[in-house]
């Protein structure tokens with residue numbers, strides 16, 4: 001059997017690329033379709049598959065026989081069938097969240113929800129603060145503050161400018177040999193950054209709409225691309241964040257690393273860090289060891305503001 005990675009999926013057809021850089025059109029062996037009850041798509045971009053070649057009268061197609069176990073995968077709820085989930089992509093090595101202060105604004109709650117999801121999915125993250133060429137001194141201070149905040153927790157932060165090319169080489173180094181996923185609000189510059197990484201790869205960038213302070217929707221299918229410096233990127237048009245995970249209230253604090261570090265000092269081992277006595281997280285908050293913005297995000301997620309969560313994280317721009 002031939003081994004390859006799924007680079008594109010349109011629902012019933014898959015573009016699978018082998019180590020020799022050959023791309024085959026593949027479909028799924030029948031039984032996989034029946035198995036995919038919970039997922040609308042049993043095979044996703046990033047999946048490692050094995051396939052056989054079949055000759056038909058006028059073409060050769062691959063038939064996928066096996067899917068390798070996934071290191072991770074990201075999902076969203078199916079738009080039409082609420083109980084079903086749609087796998088956006090699998091086997092991601094690095095998630096890059098592109099952040100801008102304004103034009104469009106990225107709020108810390110959005111960043112924190114993204115980070116929680118990344119922790120839950122076990123996907124390493126880099127926070128990319130883009131458009132640094134546009135910031136005033138005050139805004140630069142704000143960026144520095146945010147980067148210090150997230151670095152302190154342990155997240156890698158990188159200021160960049162897709163326009164001037166500032167730190168783009170550094171970004172390439174961080175992405176080398178990895179399958180990467182770019183996320184971020186519409187208009188933060190994802191396509192521009194990607195175009196900057198590879199001039200030949202012309203993903204369309206849209207002029208930002210001043211009226212709505214939102215970018216225009218330009219593409220539709222999730223797709224993986226090879227970059228010349230040995231990285232792969234998964235483009236997930238229309239998906240701003242990277243999906244959802246069901247998180248138990250008790251678990252949530254574990255996905256805030258700086259809360260998790262304090263947790264053993266809370267009086268109660270099932271402390272939710274709300275109003276419990278002798279809570280180490282609340283103490284750390286009072287002592288400015290934990291940022292209020294992080295605590296606020298924690299409370300919001302805990303209270304399950306489902307509506308916000310939906311709009312912020314995985315609302316399709318088409319809808």
Ligand SMILES: Nc1nc2c(ncn2[C@@H]2O[C@H](COP(=O)(O)OP(=O)(O)OP(=O)(O)O)[C@@H](O)[C@H]2O)c(=O)[nH]1
Pocket residue numbers: 130131132133134160161162163164184185186187188189190191192193204205206207208214215216217218238
């Ligand atoms: N000044 C400046 N403008 C930038 C930078 N990066 C992107 N832009 C501009 O921001 C606008 C939006 O960039 P896109 O790359 O289309 O943003 P996107 O995140 O791909 O947006 P969607 O495709 O809607 O998700 C474009 O007009 C870009 O030229 C930057 O570093 N500096």
Ligand SMILES: [Zn+2]
Pocket residue numbers: 263266267271272273274276278279280281282
């Ligand atoms: Zn506590």
